[in-house]
Amino acid sequence: MSNTPSVPRYVIVAGEASGDILGANLIESLKKFCPDAIFEGIGGPLMAAQGFQSVVPMDRLSVMGLVEVLGRLPELLKIRKSLYQDCVDRPLTAFIGIDSPDFTLPLERRLKEKGVLTIHYVSPSVWAWRKKRIFKIKKSVDLMLALFPFELPIYQQHDISVECVGHTLADNIPLNCDQAQSREKLNIVNTAGPVFAVLPGSRRGEVERLAPLFIESMSKVLKDQPDARFIIPVVNDDRREQIASLLKGSNVDAIIVDGQSRDVMIASDAILLASGTAALEAMLVKKPMVVAYRFTKLTYAIMSRMIKVPYVSLPNLLANKALVPELIQDDATPDKLAKTLLTTWQEFKENQDIQQTYLDLHKMLRKNAGATAAQAIVDLVERKQAERKP
Incomplete structure (x- = not known):
């Protein structure tokens, strides 16, 4: 031929x-x-x-x-x-x-x-x-x-x-993002408390495993921050219906947004997310984050014996240190996720080192x-x- x-x-x-x-x-x-x-x-x-x-x-x-x-x-x-x-x-x-x-x-x-x-x-x-x-x-x-x-x-x-x-994301995302502009786009105004973006993944299986865990975590955050608001971006109608169904019966009144995940991240004060490219995007928009993931038990049993690096999230791999918290498998509990999210959010503004590292990594990837x-x-x-x- x-x-x-x-x-x-x-x-x-x-x-x-x-x-x-x-x-x-x-x-x-x-x-x-x-x-x-x-x-x-x-x-x-x-x-x-x-x-x-x-x-x-x-x-x-x-x-x-x-x-x-x-x-x-x-x-x-x-x-x-x-x-x-x-x-x-x-x-x-x-x-x-x-x-x-x-x-x-x-x-x-x-x-x-x-x-x-x-x-x-x-x-x-x-x-x-x-x-x-x-x-x-x-x-x-x-x-x-x-x-x-x-x-x-x-x-x-x-x-x-x-x-x-x-990475294309590093090219496309500005070095400094406008939170007020993104909040205006999403009609998130007059917020007394913190705004948390929550991203439990884009695949049905991921959402099945992570969304109930994240919803419980959001519920626990509300005990400490009753004025907190939560925004969940979804990739399609199926994920919207899936997440809306899981939210029913909880005390969490989250805003579900079609697409616009980047604006949701920029509008937030901190992010709870599934490990993956979303963690890189969260780093590029310079937000404090907590990275979580749960595999099926068998998949995790196999993978945990094969993985030879100390981190799973891209920010930590790029920095070669624990830049952002990772809670994986049994460590990903509602109590730990809620506590870590609140601590990470509260400490971020005072942490000049992590903010500078975010910026340095962004420039390196451009x-x-x-x-x-x-x-x-x-x-x-x-x-x-x-x-x-x-």
């Missing part, structure tokens, strides 16, 4: 909302190099707004946990097989997997064996657990696009082409990610095409 299409064609796979953000920014930047390029694969609404064609809804890939994925395995394998066949049957410029490594890396490996150029955007946490994956990664990708500087050494040690591109990633991809494509010429 010919690997070079007459019109540049990129097949991109993003499996969740954070990947959709990165994918949209990348497509926008790649179009500046090749305006007539075709972008297809699996992505979300932000990528679609850039002209991307998704063959299945992105949420079909949004599943987390070693055990949880088993129930969806037949469907995921069918989707992956279909993508592989499309990439083999129709010439493409490159395949780009954005995160979702358990889905994308095996696909990338098979495609690379067929001579397809493969790029992976967002390093798997190979530096933290399952370190032997680095050998599979080497066989799977022509280029790794990493978000964070601490991810580079393991790739360099194994002679894998890698580039640190920073690398114009989309353009930097696009340039690295275009350079790789041109180099490989030159090598193929007789």
Whole structure:
């Protein structure tokens, strides 16, 4: 087969909302190099707004946990097989997997064996657990696009082409955010007490495990701060209905907001959130936070034996110290979460060190990610095409 299409064609796979953000920014930047390029694969609404064609809804890939994925395995394998066949049957410029490594890396490996150029955007946490994956990664990708500087050494040690591109969120979020403006947007005015943003995750399974815990924590916060207000951003109607149902019967009168998670964070005085990209965004908007997570018991039993780093949240990994509190699994109790949230909120304004660290990390991650990633991809494509010429 010919690997070079007459019109540049990129097949991109993003499996969740954070990947959709990165994918949209990348497509926008790649179009500046090749305006007539075709972008297809699996992505979300932000990528679609850039002209991307998704063959299945992105949420079909949004599943987390070693055990949880088993129930969806037949469907995921069918989707992956279909993508592989499309990439083999129709010439493409490159395949780009954005995160979702358990889905994308095996696909990338098979495609690379067929001579397809493969790029992976967002390093798997190979530096933290399952370190032997680095050998599979080497066989799977022509280029790794990493978000964070601490991810580079393991790739360099194994002679894998890698580039640190920073994070789109760091580029898009101002160094200083306007809380009053965000409160006005959300119609949060005349607040006597603190405003807490609460983000129990975007997936149904996450919300099932974390929202009841967070609601109990909010209830306990109200005992100390009766005037406190809570805002919960949701990604879609299903999460809105799920959270509204869980709030019924509690004494917590939370405001549920469709989307606008960044404005919700900026409007808040402190944030209680599920571990993930939200913690990075909370750091970038310079808010005190408490990071919490609960896995199923079996998933946690497996993962806790494999993880080799002392932290789970990105702010702590980037700072290489306990910058923000992490309450994971059995430590994530309503009493501990409520107490830690209140303490973190009350102490933050006086803590100049953490505020300066937030700012320093934000500046470090500002690398114009989309353009930097696009340039690295275009350079790789041109180099490989030159090598193929007789």
